Amino acid sequence: MTTIDFYFDFISPYAYLGSVEVERIAARRGWSVRWQPMLLGITMFKVMGLKAVPDTPLKGAYALHDMARFARFLGVPLDPMAKLQFNPLAAARAFVWLQIAAPERAKPFAIAVYSAHWCDGRDMGEATAVADVAAGLGIGRTALLDAIASQPVKDRLRQSVDDSIARGVFGAPTFVVGQEIFWGADRLPQLERWIETGGW
């Protein structure tokens, strides 16, 4: 079965849009999607020397308009008032904890966090709000809050971010099939054709 590695950050509305669209494509084609967390902040600021999109003149204003337009283009719900800047660490750590502690729950948790933040106006920068979302899936609040404060979980997320950078991933969403990297939700048609045709 073809596996698509999907590199995401909860902070990116484009990664949220890409997460919905890549799962649709995978469902249609019988492919699987492996979600891989990365942190745009660390990669962009520290490795690439760039600033965050909302802080970039011209591009920040464009992105705000574009993300809503892109969501409508894809037919994916998106609250245009969703908070653009928040700390995704609690949610990202919870995800890597679940990858080990309850692997079958990791992806449903990520989907629920994306939806809570980008559709329902709930601030996923708050650890307690992240725990609320997890509780809705039957994941213990205390276990989650303890886990995301623990050093092994912090280390595991750091390792995931390092692995993504080592693979050449620099933005979210990024989709990787074999050695081929596609950056951007708008490149999903290219990814789909690449897998379908075996490359060109």
Place this chain on the structure above:
Amino acid sequence: MTTIDFYFDFISPYAYLGSVEVERIAARRGWSVRWQPMLLGITMFKVMGLKAVPDTPLKGAYALHDMARFARFLGVPLDPMAKLQFNPLAAARAFVWLQIAAPERAKPFAIAVYSAHWCDGRDMGEATAVADVAAGLGIGRTALLDAIASQPVKDRLRQSVDDSIARGVFGAPTFVVGQEIFWGADRLPQLERWIETGGW
């Protein structure tokens, strides 16, 4: 008739790819494309505070691979060995001069410059090479070389760049229809649907 404003910089391989694709779409639909020069260097470095893509860690390597793959996806010729960094001022000034001096020749000149640089391995950073391309279209070499050294032509290009920034254009290629801005050659399917449906 629907007019698409196409903001381009000779230095951008993605703008070159976008120029071919937008003209194909326009020809198919009976729309017109108005080419508008901008300078990525001025906009990105001075206004946005970013560095050039080839100088950006991770993204630079990706872009090199991606531009060739994207060209094959579109079926547009591109020489992967074409020089990535060059000074586009001579070509851009020649373009704004032609917009006034011989408007019907401006777009064919830009297409020829793109093709010479990105397909034929000719360095369009050299004013004399730009003049050679122009001569192939029957544009006098001396007239062109004099024009691009003149203050009014320099001022006109600066005005074009200022106008693009005032319109919110920050990258190349950018496509504008009415008030709607689409950045990136990969957004042309969205632009096409936008015009077709009157927006969404």
